[in-house]
Amino acid sequence: MVNVKCDVRDVDKDPYYYFRYILKSPKLIVAPMVDQSECAWRMLSRKYGAQLCFTPMQHAAIFARDERYRREGLSSCAEDRPLIVQFCCNDANTFLAAAKLCVGLVDGVDLNLGCPQVIAKRGHYGAYLQDEWDLIREMVSLVHRELPELPISCKIRVFPDIEKTVRYAKMLEEAGCQMLTVHGRTRDQKGALTGIASWAHIKAVKANLRIPVIANGNIQHLSDVDRCISETGVDGVMSAEGNLHNPAIFRSLNPPVWEMAEEYLGLVKVYPCPLSYIRGHLFKIFKQTLTLPGVEEIREKLAKGSKIQDFEEMVKELKEWFVPYVSGEDTLEDDRGLPLPCWLCQPYIRPPPKPPCKREAPEPLREEGELSKRKIKKLLRNPRKCFTTPRSQLPICEGKKDCPNPKNGKCSQSLCKPCCRAKCMAQALDCPAHRVWEGSKKRRAMAEVASDPEQMETGVGGDTPTTLLVTSEAPGVER
Numbered sequence: 001m002v003n004v005k006c007d008v009r010d011v012d013k014d015p016y017y018y019f020r021y022i023l024k025s026p027k028l029i030v031a032p033m034v035d036q037s038e039c040a041w042r043m044l045s046r047k048y049g050a051q052l053c054f055t056p057m058q059h060a061a062i063f064a065r066d067e068r069y070r071r072e073g074l075s076s077c078a079e080d081r082p083l084i085v086q087f088c089c090n091d092a093n094t095f096l097a098a099a100k101l102c103v104g105l106v107d108g109v110d111l112n113l114g115c116p117q118v119i120a121k122r123g124h125y126g127a128y129l130q131d132e133w134d135l136i137r138e139m140v141s142l143v144h145r146e147l148p149e150l151p152i153s154c155k156i157r158v159f160p161d162i163e164k165t166v167r168y169a170k171m172l173e174e175a176g177c178q179m180l181t182v183h184g185r186t187r188d189q190k191g192a193l194t195g196i197a198s199w200a201h202i203k204a205v206k207a208n209l210r211i212p213v214i215a216n217g218n219i220q221h222l223s224d225v226d227r228c229i230s231e232t233g234v235d236g237v238m239s240a241e242g243n244l245h246n247p248a249i250f251r252s253l254n255p256p257v258w259e260m261a262e263e264y265l266g267l268v269k270v271y272p273c274p275l276s277y278i279r280g281h282l283f284k285i286f287k288q289t290l291t292l293p294g295v296e297e298i299r300e301k302l303a304k305g306s307k308i309q310d311f312e313e314m315v316k317e318l319k320e321w322f323v324p325y326v327s328g329e330d331t332l333e334d335d336r337g338l339p340l341p342c343w344l345c346q347p348y349i350r351p352p353p354k355p356p357c358k359r360e361a362p363e364p365l366r367e368e369g370e371l372s373k374r375k376i377k378k379l380l381r382n383p384r385k386c387f388t389t390p391r392s393q394l395p396i397c398e399g400k401k402d403c404p405n406p407k408n409g410k411c412s413q414s415l416c417k418p419c420c421r422a423k424c425m426a427q428a429l430d431c432p433a434h435r436v437w438e439g440s441k442k443r444r445a446m447a448e449v450a451s452d453p454e455q456m457e458t459g460v461g462g463d464t465p466t467t468l469l470v471t472s473e474a475p476g477v478e479r
Contacts, residue, residue, distance in 0.1 A: 018151040018178045019212040019235065022107055023082045026052035028225065028250040029214060031181075031240035032086035032110065032155070033057075036280060039075045039271040042083075044264050045243060049250030052082050052236070057112050059123075060089035060098035074105055077271065084153065086110040088125040092139045099143050103150050111139060114157045114183050116190045127157045127187040130168065137175045144176025153179035155216070157187050158201040169205045169213075177211065181238055184217040194350055203232040214238050220347035222252035244284040246345035254344040256326075257285050258319040265312055278311060279303070286318065288342040292334065295321060399423065408433055 019025060030037060030045045032054030042053040058073045076083060085106045089095040099109045113136065115126025129136055143152045154177045158165045169180055182205050184197030197217025206213040215228050216238040225237045242249050247260055261282055268278055282302055283290070290299040298321065301314040322343050324330040332342070340346045394406035399419025406416065410433035413420050417434050424431055430439040 015178070015210040016212060018108070022151065023052055023179075025235075026082070027229075027236045028052075029236050029238040030054065030243050031216060031238045032084075032112070033240055033244070034115075035274075035277050036244060038273045038277050039077065039080055040264065040267040040273055041247070041277075041281060042080055043077070043267050043271060044247050044260075045250075046079070047263075048248040048253070050243075052084070053080070054110060055083065055085045055106075057086050057088055057115065058098070060087040060094050061091075063087065064094060064097040064101065070101060074102065075271065075273075076105075082107040084108040084110050086112050086155070088112040088115065088120070088123070089139065090124050090129060090135065092135075092142045095139045096142050096146055099147055099150055099152075103147065106150075108151045108153055108179075109143065109147075110153045110155060110181075111136075112155055114155045114181075116157065116185075116187045130156065130159070130187065133168070133171055137171060140172060140175035140177055144178075151178045152176060153181065155181040155183065157183045157185055158198060160186055162201050162204045165201050166204050166208045169209055173209050173211050179212045179214065180205070180209065181214040181216055184215065192350065199228060199232050202234060206233045212236070216240065219249075220349075222250060225250075242347055244281070245287060245348045247285075248345060249347075254340055254346055256319075256343055257289055257345055258315050258322075258343075260285050260345055261315045262312075265308060265315070268308060275306070275308075278308070279305065282311060282315075284348075285345065287348050288336075288338060288346065289318065289322070292332075292342065 014020075028049055029052045030042065030050045034057050037054055037056050042050070045053060055073055055076075058069075062069050063073060074085065083106050085102050085108075087095060087098055087109065089098070089111070095111070102109055112126050113129055117126070120126035121128050140152060140154065143150070154172050156168065156172070159168065165182075169182070172180060182202045184199055184202050185194065189195050189197075199215070199218070202213070202215045202217075212235040214236045215232055215234040218224060219228065219237055219239040219242045221242075224242075228234065228237050239249060246254065247264070248255055264281060264285075265278070279302065286302070289295065290302070295318065298314055298318050301310065301317070305311050305314060325332040325341075326343060334342055336342075338346065395409075397403045397405045397407040397416035397419050399413075399415040399422070403416060403419055405418070407414050408416060408420070411417075411420050412431045412433065413423055413429070415423065420431050420434050421436050423429065424436045424438040428439045428442045430437050
């Protein structure tokens with residue numbers, strides 16, 4: 001636990017008090033990222049030079065009312081400092097309630113005013129608040145006034161107009177913002193339309209504010225950090241996507257992807273996090289390797305892994321797959337024009353958007369009519385999908401007589417779902433593949449009856465243990 005010694009009066013006298021004395025003047029910063037900047041990833045980033053980290057974005061309303069969500073969101077350790085918690089919110093009192101719960105646990109609180117995703121539009125937060133200056137001013141000023149011991153910062157996106165962006169930043173400073181991160185892209189620059197961040201906007205904001213300004217955007221290498229600071233005059237630089245593809249970006253290293261993955265998985269065992277976070281990080285790290293022909297099965301293992309051991313085996317298998325190419329025994333054919341061998345951590349450059357075109361299903365599939373429209377769409381997105389086996393060639397269920405359904409290869413009884421359900425009900429069996437738990441239900445009922453002697457004598461509460469064990473078979477289902 002950290003006792004943050006900061007006061008509004010200190011900041012009013014010295015706009016850099018928070019930045020210098022609490023955050024220790026960080027220059028290399030890892031961005032707050034939804035489901036991606038958890039404790040294990042922050043510790044990996046700190047090992048490779050990160051000087052300040054943020055928690056994943058937290059929903060203030062859920063954070064204020066849900067203890068488990070709060071505990072997971074603030075998961076940290078003594079070495080994970082300095083640390084700022086970021087919130088998305090559209091109500092001043094809710095924001096204050098969430099911030100109060102963080103006092104003494106983090107070094108500051110940040111308001112997300114930059115998320116451009118559709119979910120932010122639906123929830124009315126992030127960059128979709130940037131036109132509601134009165135609401136933003138109220139949220140920032142309330143926390144600044146009511147929680148002098150917890151400094152507040154903001155992260156914004158720019159407007160197309162530089163002058164409006166400067167006015168927006170000055171409004172936040174006047175409201176009480178003590179550090180401002182400026183992402184040099186507009187709200188509409190996302191996905192395939194991400195484009196280049198405008199350092200001119202960031203430079204103009206820095207020139208007109210008294211508080212520290214952090215730049216975000218276009219940081220792919222450590223050399224970009226020095227160039228950005230030189231061109232814009234900012235106090236520090238924040239990396240998001242560059243850090244996800246190469247956690248060692250702030251050390252100017254390009255280690256093999258499996259080394260970073262192994263280190264990360266080792267940290268996950270110490271600082272646990274949801275499997276979805278782990279899978280997302282590994283897909284980012286292996287971005288350039290898993291698109292090669294010949295690694296489809298390895299990619300599938302990553303997509304379907306259900307425990308850390310599955311991911312560790314997948315990393316080991318990928319490493320072995322690249323051995324002949326790394327050693328020089330064989331030459332890897334890769335015409336993508338990457339600046340480094342694909343097995344080294346490196347930035348991901350988004351390809352320019354392609355003109356819209358109508359995709360048509362392959363002629364054989366449309367003629368045979370063996371696949372549904374939904375499966376054809378999936379096949380168009382991922383040609384490696386295994387949808388090519390006609391239904392007529394699949395093994396038929398041998399449950400009920402003349403059952404026309406194909407059997408489920410993962411079914412415990414090797415039956416189709418209707419036959420499996422009937423057999424499980426008749427014989428008190430379980431089938432995880434079809435999510436049928438008749439055996440478990442009846443065993444629980446037996447345990448309840450056995451624990452109550454009165455029920456065993458009177459038969460109150462359902463079947464007795466004897467009737468639970470001896471059941472009639474459903475017609476047509478073989479034992």
